[in-house]
Amino acid sequence: MRKRARIIYNPTSGKELFKRALPDVLVKFEQAGFETSAYATQKAGDATEEAARAINEQYDLIVAAGGDGTLNEVINGIAEKPNRPKLGLIPMGTVNDYGRALHLPTDIFEAVDVILDGKTIQVDIGKMNNRYFINVAAGGKITEVSYEAPSKLKTIVGPFAYYIKGFEMLPQMHPVDVRIEYDGEVFEGEITLFLLGLTNSMAGFEKLVPDAKLDDGMFTLLIVEKASLAELGHIMTLASRGEHTKHPKVHYIKAQSVNISSLAEMPLNVDGEYGGQLPANFLNLVRHIEVFSPANVDNELLIEEPKNTDDLFE
Template sequence: MKRARLIYNPTSGRENVRRRLADILEVLETAGYETSAHATRGEHDASEEAEQAVRRGFDLVIAAGGDGTIYEVINGIAEKKNRPALGIIPCGTSNDFARAVGIPKSVTRSCEIIASGKTKKIDLGKINDRYFINIAGGGSLTELTYEVPIKMKTMIGQLAYYVKGIEKLPFIHPTHVRMETRERVVVDEEIMLFLIANSHSVGGFNRIAPKADLTDGKLDCIVLKKTSLPEFIRLATMALKGDHIKDPNVIYFQTNYVKATSLDAKTVQLNLDGELGGQLPCECIALPGHLEVFVP
């Protein structure tokens, strides 16, 4: 019998996984997985538990929580030679990666997807010594995801990010950043933010990186140039349809390697799948087909 390790955030999704734990275990056991569970206790705990699962030879690791839980789990297994397949039970605020691969926000349905056994090899991004499955970013606007209080996210969900965004917009300042691939310098100017996307789904927007493909061995880079508040609001509206990449205020390119450096004195924080991920400078590479994920 194969063995599965369920790593879940007990506070995600209004404690939905904790309340449904018996149901989850029953579905997985019926599918032929001897399953055990671990409730995360704090920062980095999911990564440490995922590492343990690899060492103990589990065939499957399941991340149950939001994008942050998935981020921690992949950072526990991505460096390992024998990486177990990854199952996902999405119950966070945005669930960007789950949305990108078509996993619904339903505990029952997501468990059934794992039980069905269909997997797909997807790319990962590596930035300095950390890994991301969905998005890396830098600039003042990207700080929103870790500035939103947990209680606010629990109460109003995705709307919490927009509330925080409106609050911060008048105080956002551009940063001078240079971004270069192995062939050329693509950006060398003041910008509002940059995003390095592995999928098309970012921050609840489904077409931020409309050409992104989780299996093409490339990362999609979106850079918002220095712009005014009215222009930013206009571009945010365009982003709903993916039309923002045609605007002259946006630079959009695909690459398997990019280096980003801040040319200002101030620190530029990196955001990886919604979590703090160090600061500039950084080097980012695509890792083709690095992880096997259960998909519909």
């Protein structure tokens, strides 16, 4: 029996390039031995519902084609399922943080080749309250930059749009008094923002977590204490070079479980989308999802798979 693949794609991502390439992508999967179909999302939540349905229909492979938001929705559709299929990613967004972390090619057909080559790694995901994320969860005014940067600006200048919007928002940032519990330790005080990272690439900053591991079961918790406008600007500049961890107002911590509470409001961001307000509990789910990856990501983590696609999903 032929293996079945379901492609879930955002038709507006990447200037609709994937939508135009879809017929050829389907042919490529079919020639590799898959019975392949596709689903175009229309609104928020569609990818989550379709991913869950695809698992219930016992598809062997799910492919997310779109930006980080599409990938996040697919993860939320499969995270709680006991029979999670392997996941392929075709990065089509403006920034593609997770695609960057996996060193995936931005060319559509080269990304398809990564999937068909059959090499995978098992990666951690995070759970925040009742939501899941695969790249980053954060809190603070500055975290709104990922969904407030104008789409037109992102199209023109790409990831640099986040730097522009970030500096624009600095005067609006105000410290919040919080309590952060992590793996038996406690931090209490006024902070400007916090961030829990699973990869090294977040909102275009590729060195925010320079020692990130995709499968170690640990979040990287960054806490930025109350700081002046000049200090925040300096920290952002340092972050673009991966040197922010040395700043005295920055705490750089590894933790598996984190609980954050506050009497004041602090907006949350999950994989680049609005995630509600504090309080929040975060748990790292170790090696929870198996994703297709190029061989050069981390050879020690790669699970070698045979080239014969008939044996890919046993």
